[in-house]
Amino acid sequence: MPTNSARRSVYRGAIIGAGGIARNAHIPAFRQGGGVRERVEIVALVDAAPDVAPVAGLAAPVLRSPSELERLGPLDFIDICTPTASHLDLALWGLERGYHVICEKPVAVTRAEADRLAAAARAAGRVVMPCHQYRFNPAWLKVREWLSDHRIGRWYLADFTVHRQSADPGSRPGERPWRGTGGASRGGVLLDHGTHLIYQLLDVAGEPAGVRAWVARLLHQEYDVEDTAGVLLEYPDRLATCFMTWASHHRETRLRFVGEEGRIEWSGGELLLERHGAGGRTERLDFSRELDKASYWRWFACLFQDFVAALDGRDASPFLDDVARVAGVLERAYESARPAAAELPVAAPE
Numbered sequence: 001m002p003t004n005s006a007r008r009s010v011y012r013g014a015i016i017g018a019g020g021i022a023r024n025a026h027i028p029a030f031r032q033g034g035g036v037r038e039r040v041e042i043v044a045l046v047d048a049a050p051d052v053a054p055v056a057g058l059a060a061p062v063l064r065s066p067s068e069l070e071r072l073g074p075l076d077f078i079d080i081c082t083p084t085a086s087h088l089d090l091a092l093w094g095l096e097r098g099y100h101v102i103c104e105k106p107v108a109v110t111r112a113e114a115d116r117l118a119a120a121a122r123a124a125g126r127v128v129m130p131c132h133q134y135r136f137n138p139a140w141l142k143v144r145e146w147l148s149d150h151r152i153g154r155w156y157l158a159d160f161t162v163h164r165q166s167a168d169p170g171s172r173p174g175e176r177p178w179r180g181t182g183g184a185s186r187g188g189v190l191l192d193h194g195t196h197l198i199y200q201l202l203d204v205a206g207e208p209a210g211v212r213a214w215v216a217r218l219l220h221q222e223y224d225v226e227d228t229a230g231v232l233l234e235y236p237d238r239l240a241t242c243f244m245t246w247a248s249h250h251r252e253t254r255l256r257f258v259g260e261e262g263r264i265e266w267s268g269g270e271l272l273l274e275r276h277g278a279g280g281r282t283e284r285l286d287f288s289r290e291l292d293k294a295s296y297w298r299w300f301a302c303l304f305q306d307f308v309a310a311l312d313g314r315d316a317s318p319f320l321d322d323v324a325r326v327a328g329v330l331e332r333a334y335e336s337a338r339p340a341a342a343e344l345p346v347a348a349p350e
Helices: 020-032 066-072 084-096 111-124 138-148 189-205 293-311 317-337
Strands: 011-016 040-046 077-080 100-103 128-130 155-163 210-216 228-234 239-245 252-259 262-267 270-275 282-286
Touching: 011 020, 011 066, 020 040, 020 293, 040 066, 066 084, 077 084, 084 100, 084 111, 100 293, 111 128, 111 317, 128 293, 128 317, 138 189, 138 252, 138 262, 138 270, 155 189, 189 228, 189 239, 189 317, 210 317, 228 317
Parallel strands: 011 040, 011 077, 077 100, 100 128, 155 239
Antiparallel strands: 155 252, 210 228, 228 239, 252 262, 262 270, 270 282
């Protein structure tokens, strides 16, 4: 059960899932992030794998089951770092026990799931935060600043492209990645990379009037989910496209906004602002260091600062709205991509 956090300055939490994202991003953010390290204590890792290694410098036991958490005394939150198929059930399990929840993306994949989660969170009076950490990517923050300041005038076209050679292997390179198996991932590259692109676009463009998508398995026949996807978000006065693939021969991330007075382009570690017309100029910024994988934990640290603030009493309803908006676009995208069978990545029946 949770502690009486109103009387405490430190929140006690447990991480469920001890894979790469927990070790390389969540734990460093909890231990090193300003405004987080002094407010959060990780008291346990939970992972059923028989060969889970302890984390160096983290004085926390490794438990085999979430049910064992109760013997550790009062707990404020759980941090879910497991494959996607377990997210909803674990989040609901935590809420039923009075825990606040941090959860890796996507938290919900359909609108019905998002509604169910929101009802449980409100009934329990608990916070549910999705790990939408790309909002704190320094290059993206600069893009949002330029868009907000109308540096390219009214923008009308956005284009996001993500090329990878395969699904992220996680902590077990050489094996078929869990992201390539529908039983664990519930979907392919559209759910994995697409979730990040969707909430970023929703932040600057709002809810789309229409969503169209195409998905396919082009290269990785050993996967049983899509390795390539394209999504079209339609608005009355603008268009946003997303293309993402695990079937490329190189790694590349490219983003572009086209406006009436110029363009913004982000490729690799470089961010470009090009303004047209009289007095137009070009500005280039190098974000290579900030975008290196070794720096990703800093984005999570910013995210966790918001989580701590929510536990301190700030309104947490925007987090639930965030989950619902992303789930709605994901569901519409899969419905569009599979119109005949409507084969959505639904949760397993209870």
